[in-house]
Amino acid sequence: SPKCREAFRQIQINIGINPQLLLLQDVKTRWDSTCHMLIRAHKLSKAIDIWIQQEREYAYLNLDEEKWKMVEYLIDLTKPFAHSTKLIGKCKGPTICQVYPLYDNLFNHIEQMATLLRRKRKPWKQSILGALETSREKLKKYYSLTYGKSGSLYGIATILAPYHKVSLYESESWTNDVDDNTDWKEKYIEALQDHFSEFYSNVGMRDNLQSYGPESLVGLDDMDLFIQSSKKRKFLVRDDESEIGRYLAERK
Numbered sequence: 001s002p003k004c005r006e007a008f009r010q011i012q013i014n015i016g017i018n019p020q021l022l023l024l025q026d027v028k029t030r031w032d033s034t035c036h037m038l039i040r041a042h043k044l045s046k047a048i049d050i051w052i053q054q055e056r057e058y059a060y061l062n063l064d065e066e067k068w069k070m071v072e073y074l075i076d077l078t079k080p081f082a083h084s085t086k087l088i089g090k091c092k093g094p095t096i097c098q099v100y101p102l103y104d105n106l107f108n109h110i111e112q113m114a115t116l117l118r119r120k121r122k123p124w125k126q127s128i129l130g131a132l133e134t135s136r137e138k139l140k141k142y143y144s145l146t147y148g149k150s151g152s153l154y155g156i157a158t159i160l161a162p163y164h165k166v167s168l169y170e171s172e173s174w175t176n177d178v179d180d181n182t183d184w185k186e187k188y189i190e191a192l193q194d195h196f197s198e199f200y201s202n203v204g205m206r207d208n209l210q211s212y213g214p215e216s217l218v219g220l221d222d223m224d225l226f227i228q229s230s231k232k233r234k235f236l237v238r239d240d241e242s243e244i245g246r247y248l249a250e251r252k
Contacts, residue, residue, distance in 0.1 A: 007054070011047045023048075032082035038075045042068070070124055077128070080109045097161035099154050103143050104173050110136050155188035156195060165248060193244055 005022065012020040024040045027033035041048065045068055052062045084102055088095055110132055117129040146154045158164050168174065169185035
């Protein structure tokens with residue numbers, strides 16, 4: 001209500017919070033809204049505590065020190081999702097080649113946090129661990145949409161990003177899956193070669209292929225820079241290879 005908002009604003013003035021801020025609400029359809037809501041609440045935690053002390057009918061909303069600790073845990077859990085959502089939203093170019101790297105980052109984050117929480121014994125931490133497992137299954141549901149009917153579209157697109165090429169499929173998360181022995185690197189190279197042969201083999205070969213070093217990063221948006229590493233890459237041109245082979249050949 002306007003009365004409550006004004007009281008909350010006055011509390012912030014009294015304790016030196018400037019500018020005065022409103023609390024944010026969670027939005028079910030936006031993955032980043034939960035994180036932003038929690039960050040804002042944590043930032044205004046002192047003002048919230050004072051306001052609840054003054055408004056006794058809302059005493060049931062009071063958060064003790066341990067509950068504020070829970071908020072900090074939840075911020076750490078949700079921040080990578082919020083950051084990824086923000087990066088995708090501000091991209092000006094195609095993002096299909098960033099889908100697999102983003103999923104890798106998010107799955108790795110969930111696993112790291114789950115590993116940490118498995119060592120904890122407090123009930124609320126075990127509850128968060130259960131929520132993590134649920135979030136993993138939700139993410140798997142969306143991840144499953146990148147193959148099946150989509151075929152190798154996402155895999156090929158990732159290879160065609162000069163700063164990715166096949167490096168993603170050489171990473172641990174793609175090569176150490178005990179439940180799947182698929183050689184994804186070879187699978188997607190073959191898919192790219194088949195696609196190239198079907199649609200572009202008669203177009204003609206390029207005379208040469210430029211090298212990709214740090215200068216190739218010029219013009220990349222925040223999403224690209226967030227995903228790709230700063231490692232310098234030089235790609236070797238060999239006349240006896242196909243155009244795809246020359247594109248993929250790399251001098252370490």
